[in-house]
Amino acid sequence: MKRFALALLLAPLVAHAQYPDRPIKLIVPWAAGGDTDVIYRTFAPLMQKHVGGTIVVANVGGASGTKGAKEAKDSPPDGYTIFAVHDSIHSTYYTGVADVNYHDFEPLCLVSATPSIITASPKTPWSDMKALLADAKARPGQITVGATLGSTSHFFPAMVEKAAAIKFKYVSYEGTAPRMNALLGGHIELAESNLTQKGKADAGQLKFLAIASAARHPEVPAVPTLKELGISVEYAVNRGLIAPKGTPAAALGKLRSACGAAAKDPSFAEAMKKHGTIVNYLDERGYAAFLKDNDAQNKDVARDLGLLKR
Amino acid sequence: MYELLFAGLANVVQVKYLLPLALGTLVGVVGGALPGVTITMTIIVVLPFTFGLDPLQGLAAMTGVYVGGSAGGLVTAVLLGIPGTPSAIATTFDGHPMARNGEPGRALWIGIWASFFGGLLGGIFLIGATGPLARIALEFGPWEFFSLFVLALSMVAGLVEASLLKGLLSGMLGLIVTVMGVDPVLGRERLTLGIPFLAGGVEFLPVLIGVFAFAQIMTEVERMGGAAPLADAIDRAASLAVSHLKVIWEIVSRPLILLWVAFVGVLPAIGGSAASMMAYDQAKKFSRHPERFGTGTPEGIIASEASNNANVGGSLVTIMAFGIPGDAVTAVMLGALTIHGIQSGPLFISQNTQLAYGMFAAYLLAHPIMVLILALGSRWMLRVTTVPKAALFPVVLVLCVVGAYALNNTMTNVYVLLVFGLLGYAMVKTGFPLAPFILGVILGDQIELNLVRSIMTDANPWLFITRPISGGLLFASVASVAFALWQHRRQQAKLSASEGDADF
Numbered sequence: 001m002k003r004f005a006l007a008l009l010l011a012p013l014v015a016h017a018q019y020p021d022r023p024i025k026l027i028v029p030w031a032a033g034g035d036t037d038v039i040y041r042t043f044a045p046l047m048q049k050h051v052g053g054t055i056v057v058a059n060v061g062g063a064s065g066t067k068g069a070k071e072a073k074d075s076p077p078d079g080y081t082i083f084a085v086h087d088s089i090h091s092t093y094y095t096g097v098a099d100v101n102y103h104d105f106e107p108l109c110l111v112s113a114t115p116s117i118i119t120a121s122p123k124t125p126w127s128d129m130k131a132l133l134a135d136a137k138a139r140p141g142q143i144t145v146g147a148t149l150g151s152t153s154h155f156f157p158a159m160v161e162k163a164a165a166i167k168f169k170y171v172s173y174e175g176t177a178p179r180m181n182a183l184l185g186g187h188i189e190l191a192e193s194n195l196t197q198k199g200k201a202d203a204g205q206l207k208f209l210a211i212a213s214a215a216r217h218p219e220v221p222a223v224p225t226l227k228e229l230g231i232s233v234e235y236a237v238n239r240g241l242i243a244p245k246g247t248p249a250a251a252l253g254k255l256r257s258a259c260g261a262a263a264k265d266p267s268f269a270e271a272m273k274k275h276g277t278i279v280n281y282l283d284e285r286g287y288a289a290f291l292k293d294n295d296a297q298n299k300d301v302a303r304d305l306g307l308l309k310r
Numbered sequence: 311m312y313e314l315l316f317a318g319l320a321n322v323v324q325v326k327y328l329l330p331l332a333l334g335t336l337v338g339v340v341g342g343a344l345p346g347v348t349i350t351m352t353i354i355v356v357l358p359f360t361f362g363l364d365p366l367q368g369l370a371a372m373t374g375v376y377v378g379g380s381a382g383g384l385v386t387a388v389l390l391g392i393p394g395t396p397s398a399i400a401t402t403f404d405g406h407p408m409a410r411n412g413e414p415g416r417a418l419w420i421g422i423w424a425s426f427f428g429g430l431l432g433g434i435f436l437i438g439a440t441g442p443l444a445r446i447a448l449e450f451g452p453w454e455f456f457s458l459f460v461l462a463l464s465m466v467a468g469l470v471e472a473s474l475l476k477g478l479l480s481g482m483l484g485l486i487v488t489v490m491g492v493d494p495v496l497g498r499e500r501l502t503l504g505i506p507f508l509a510g511g512v513e514f515l516p517v518l519i520g521v522f523a524f525a526q527i528m529t530e531v532e533r534m535g536g537a538a539p540l541a542d543a544i545d546r547a548a549s550l551a552v553s554h555l556k557v558i559w560e561i562v563s564r565p566l567i568l569l570w571v572a573f574v575g576v577l578p579a580i581g582g583s584a585a586s587m588m589a590y591d592q593a594k595k596f597s598r599h600p601e602r603f604g605t606g607t608p609e610g611i612i613a614s615e616a617s618n619n620a621n622v623g624g625s626l627v628t629i630m631a632f633g634i635p636g637d638a639v640t641a642v643m644l645g646a647l648t649i650h651g652i653q654s655g656p657l658f659i660s661q662n663t664q665l666a667y668g669m670f671a672a673y674l675l676a677h678p679i680m681v682l683i684l685a686l687g688s689r690w691m692l693r694v695t696t697v698p699k700a701a702l703f704p705v706v707l708v709l710c711v712v713g714a715y716a717l718n719n720t721m722t723n724v725y726v727l728l729v730f731g732l733l734g735y736a737m738v739k740t741g742f743p744l745a746p747f748i749l750g751v752i753l754g755d756q757i758e759l760n761l762v763r764s765i766m767t768d769a770n771p772w773l774f775i776t777r778p779i780s781g782g783l784l785f786a787s788v789a790s791v792a793f794a795l796w797q798h799r800r801q802q803a804k805l806s807a808s809e810g811d812a813d814f
Contacts, residue, residue, distance in 0.1 A: 031648070058720070062511070063492040070509070071720075097496060144767055149496055171766040172495045172759070181657055187451040187767070 019079055019251050020053035026241075027075075028084045029068025031061040034175050035196055035275065039112060039239060040084045042271045043262055050258035055082075064088060064151045064174065066098035073104045077244040079251025082108065086239045088151035090298035095150035096309030102291050105242035106252055109259040110282035110290055112272060113236040115213035116156045117223065119193040119206050123186030129209040129229050132190070136166035146173035146188035150307070153179070153192040155298070156212065156235045158305045163231045180206070194237070195219055195276020212236065219276065238280070238294065240287055256284050315437060318667030322370060322675055330360070330367045331672050334374025335679045339687075341375070342382025343394040346530040346699065347706065349379035349582070350638045351523045355709040357646055358716040365650040366665055370672040372646050373626075376639060377429060377676035378683070380582055380619045384421040385688055388611075389414055397582030397618040400590040404603065404610030411606050415552035420608050421615045422684050423558050424568075428616025429677045431572035432623025436630075437670050440659055443631035447656035450632075452763035453774050457783035459753045459760070462634060464787040466581075467746040468794030477794075480742045484750020485757070487512060494755050495762050507722070514751050515645045516714040516723040517730045521748055522638055523710045524731025525738050527703050560608050561616075567593055571613045575620030576627070581637035581745070582618040589617030619677075626673065629654050630666065634753070637745060641752050 026044055030036045041057055048055040060068035065088045075081035083105060092098045118129065126132040136143050145168040147154040154170060161168055171188055173179040179191040184205055193206070198219060200206045208223045212235040216225055226233045241259055243252060262268060263281040272279055282290055302308040322328065334356060341352030356375050360368035383398030388405035401421060408417035450458065467477035490501045491511020502508040561568060571589035593613035594603045603610050625640040633655035635641035647654045652662060659666040714727040734744060764773065775781045 062494060063496070067492055067511075074506070169766075171763050173763065174494070174759075177657070181448065181655065182451075184657070185448045185451065 018052070019248075019254060020051065022080065023054040023056045024048075024051065024079070024255075025075075025081050026055050026057050026084060027068045027072045027081065028057055028059050029061060029065035029072075031059060031175055031177075034061075034177060035114065035194065035237070035277075036084055036086060036239060038196075038275055039272065039277060043111060043268060046262035046265050046268055047258050050261040051254055061175070064092050064097050064148050066092050066100060069098060069100040072242075073100050073244060075244055077246035077248075079243065079247050079255065082241055082243045082255060084239065085242050086152065086237050087155075087294060087298065088148070090295045091152065091155050091302065092150045094299050094302035094310060095307045097150040102242070102295060104245055106245055106247055107284045107287040107291060108241040108243055108252070108255050109263060109284060110238060110240040110280060110287040111259070111263055112239045112277045113280040114194045114196075114239070114275070114277045115211055115217065115236040116152070116192050117194055117197075117211045117220075118157070118160065118209045118226075119183065119191055119197065119201070120209055121183040121186045121189050122205055122207060124189050124207070126207070126209065129224065129226075132209055133164055133166065133229075136164070136168070140167040141169055143190060144169050144171050144188045146171050146179040146182050146191040148172070148174045152235075152237050155301055155305075156192045156233075157190065158307075159233045159235060159301060160226065160231060162304055163226075163233050198276065217276075238290070240282075240291075252284075314663060314667045315670060318664070318669075318671035319675070321366075321664070321668050322671040327367055327370050327668070327672070328675070330363060330371035331374045331676060332679050332683075334371035335378035335676050336374075336683055338375035338378025338380075339382035339385075339680060339683050340378075342379035342398075343385045344697075344702070345386055345390075345392045345394055346526070347702070348395050348522070348526065349376065349383075349397070350518075350642055351526070351706060351710075352379050353639060353642045353646070354519050354523055354713050355706060357642065358709075358713040360646070360650075361716060365652060366668045366672075368646065368650050369665070369669050372643055373669060373672045374676045374679070376622050376626075376643065377619070377673065378680050379639075380429070380622050381422065381425040381615070381680050381684065383618075384425065384611075384615055385418065385684070388417045388421055395582070397586050397621070398614070399583060400586040400614035401611060403590065403614070404605070404607050405614075407604070408606035408608075408611070413606075416557060416608075417606070417611060418684075418688060419552045419554065419557045420560060420611045422681055422688075423554070423561050424612040424615040425619040426677050426681050427561055427568060428572050428575060429619035429622060429680075430674070431569070431616070432576050432620035433670070433674050433677075434623075435572075435576045435620070436623035436627050436673060440627050440630045440666070440670075443627060444656045444659050447632050450656070450779070451777070452760040452767065453777050453780040454783065456757060456760040456764060457774060457780040457787070458632070458634070459757045461783045461787040461790070463746065463749055463753060463757075465790045466637075466749050467743075468790050474791070474794050474798060476742050477746045478791075480737065480744070481746035481750040483742075484747040484752075485754045487517065487751050488754025488758070494759050507725070512726045512730075512751075513723060514641070514748075516726040517751050518638065518641055518645075518748055519710050519714050520727040520730030520732075521734030521737075521744055523706065524727065525734030525744070527707055528731070528735045529738055530699060531703060561612055564609065564612065567596070567609055567612060568616055570596070571617040572620040575617035576624030581625075582621045582639070585621040585624075586614040586618040589613045623673065626669075630658055630669075631656065633658070635749075638748055641748060644752075 026040060028037050028040055037059060044055045044057055060071050069089060072081060072083035089102055093101045120126055145157050147170050149172050157168055173182050180197060182188045183191055197206055201208045208220060210226045210229060211217055211223050212226050212233055214234055260283060263279055269279045337356055338352055341347050342349060353372060353375050360371050380397060383393055383395035384401045386392050386394040387398040387401040388409050391402050391406035393399045393402055405417045405421055463481050467481045468474060490508055492499055499509055571593055574589040574592055575585045590610060590613045593609050594600045597609055628634050629640050629644050635644045644654060711724055714723040737744060
């Protein structure tokens, strides 16, 4: 009873002083049901526990994830809009797909890393990566790869192309789910995927040819790394949270600590395991440095690939 | 398959699914019974309330609304002679005369039980065909999808009662709307005129809400001047009591008609109103006593009601197997699936088996619930129709706006709703059909994407014709336009046909 009275007394004070006093919008720039969406739909409830307010996931998909990025950039920097970013923000900037750049945001924290896997349609004849490489050498520019153009699923195979001195043909399939459908139907031959597709690989509906991590992954020990095969490419899709530039420091502080607490929650790591994702938390300082490095790297890749537009 | 279905049924009978299903069915029946409130509108109003539910709860509620709405329209159609929804228009032809001839109970219950059986037959199709069709759909490459969407558009443009030219123009307008904003492949801005508001393009649900809900409410508001006192139109003293066994026998003793109209109903992508009209027409043609149609013959009621409920099953197949909505109602259902994080399309049933069968189970269960609701409340339902529209429409409108806002929690969608509400109203005024427009908006991006994909995969344009499925689909779309032209000629020759209501 006493506590109740105290709460009543404090309530008006708290209501005025506290951020957040209304729901925070987390913009996911991809369709519902995709990898990013799944990760943040798990993350948001954990984070809102620590931030002390509701976090609403808003899916703003389209145009290689840049539609949502534009909307996030143009949102008022009041702490009520945060953005679920991944590496595509760098690649789409340098390939000229969008004008939004990581500089337009304040880093909150890095959340996770998902290593990429070269995945083939079951209708292809290749039994392993070596067979694919041999075929690619024999038929340059003919093997079809489904990709979100200018984004990670385009950059990763393009890096492999360069490292292995082969040439692919790219077809626009935005988002993991449509790419996997097209692989299943044999409408494209290759695509980037990750361990979320393990079920289909086990069922023989997809073929995992090689993983782009430093070492073999315990979930799929039979899949070789690209490095083992002499292709020196390491690649993962890194996901973090950022807020529009100019967000008040108080809000940033609260969001950052909530992000950290949620990322360290053991239940999050457990849930991410099912999605082939590693929790890779960095605080805002570490994340800022990471973004800077990653940006430079993406610029290099874009230049190497002849995709650099600025 | 049966184990999965039983598991689905066992799952859905849990209170946490049964309650949203029953509530959805109730709202659907009421919305369906209210003249001027379409099933589409009812689903739009219910949608935001399902955001907080888990996917199956939300889908159960939406399925309930759909099934309930398809049946609810018959109450007002039979007892007042006013179709509660456009899909019940054909029900008024015989249902109302029978009611006026002193058998309102018989007319009502023939309609309800025909809905029940028609719906269940549609359900058999839904459960049996979704899986195999999904496997076929997986074989569809970008060429086939492109041609399929073209077929869908030309069929809908051809089916509308207005002129074919207006239908095609309307579909084209819809396609142009989808071109606005950034292109789906590389994110180049198009038709944005440098206005940031347009740069984001428009989402189809606010467009759909604007065009269907807002434009139609405006039309209804216009009609309000001469508001007829609905409730006085029927004899309240008349008894609705009836021997159910006798009524059911009346239906099942005509198995061929029932099967045939259910078959017409499940034909994908024709929509409830077209299905019931077509089925009515068919039943009349096959009848030994076509002259009795229009005077209160049970066949007429059975044809209309069995087919419009069977259509629900057929429409759900196309969205579950292909991810293509056949009409406005299924377009909203598709939007609902997306909002609940489900990618409908060829992989839906294999990846979300539990959810898919949960939805089948919800569909089946919605039918007895619908019968129960109508048994308890058909008389009371008439009371609802006396709610003044001046009170009803503002509420519906507010709920529509809330729904548009809640989709993405952005005001942009509310503005989009307003703009397209006005556009839709202008289209209604100038006699442009809305269905092809909205289908154009829904399919535009997919048509473009698949066209780009086909060309990126192989630069040879003849593949659209030389790939057998794609070529067949394109041929079918040419044929459907030709058929529509031919039919139009014939109709104009007759010219006696009365003007139908707008096809919502």
